[in-house]
Amino acid sequence: MTNELKQTINLLQNAQHICILTGAGISAESGIPTFRDKQTGLWENYRAEDLASIEAFERDPKMVWSWYQWRRNLVKDKRPNPAHHALATLEDWANTHHKTLSLITQNVDDLHEQAGSQATHLHGHLWKNKCSQCESPYLAEVNYDQDTLLHCPQCEAYIRPDIVWFGEMLPHKAWQYAEQASAHCDVFISIGTSSLVYPAAGLSQLAKRNGAKLIEINPNPTQNPIIDVVLAGKAGELLPSLIAELS
Known part of the structure; x- marks a missing residue:
């Protein structure tokens, strides 16, 4: 087990409030093209x-x-990949250990819900x-x-x-929930999204200002000095390993 994985497990075990933000990278592992991909x-x-x-x-x-x-x-x-299922398991683990887990997504698909998670959608729903x-x-x-x-x-x-289209405001209730979850969490995890691009950057900065530890899971991690733990790799490979060790 890597030091980064050990650190992540330790942080999750000691946290009371966990906030997770997912982006296009987690859906891409299920074959859903990102907005940056060329149209066909x-x-x-x-x-x-x-x-x-x-x-x-x-x-x-x-x-x-x-x-x-x-x-x-x-x-x-398209169907949920191992990362989606691992997050649903993490939600169950948090509940049984009397912790709160807030799952916020920038994705408009329903793969989190298909896997059994409750997700707050910042960009709406396809x-x-x-x-x-x-x-x-x-x-x-x-x-x-x-x-x-x-x-x-x-x-x-x-x-x-x-x-939510380009130039439109994010839904008020979803954004308010995301801000509250970020401000009150002990651990903030961004998965498949850059922690340098807004709104993700704003949420991670808010969490950091309020004392949270920041974890980033990404095949191509952003060079962000405020991140405490970087897990470089695919979420579909890293998250199941993480859950197996936690359980």
Whole structure:
């Protein structure tokens, strides 16, 4: 066992409040492409940044809706990897040891939930929709094989994915929860996300200011001087080993 793994186990055993932030890296291990990955097929000439915005939706709602239907079909068969399952086990371990564990994700997929975790989504949810005007949740069933535009039953405006687009504010309740969990934790773990890029950077800095130890799990760790323990490698390989030692 490496010194870093020993340190992590020791920190978790002595912590009362654990906060975990996951990013695109953990979903990439399940085969879900990240926003930085080049688009494929019909969308190879578009950049994600040019489609995931309110301006793009107002300009061409059909194109943006079609792109999201394509993305949904791209990920609908993806399943949790060992990292997702390990985090669900860690949540159970925390509960049985009278600790609190807050799992916050920047991902819009539902792989954490599929694995049995309770996750707070900072960037929205790929499988939820809302009105583009009155923001009422759209609860009717959606056929993801069709790209026909849908209308809000309240105000007739177009339905959009319930996802945070470029330039939009993060959902207030989710961000408030993330800030509180970060400020009150003893250990803050970032997985598959850079601790130098916001909002992750803001949460890790908040945790550090309040006395938490910071752990980063990443194949390509960021050179961030405030990180206490770096576990360099894939979350799907490191987390199961960590859980096995904890248990």
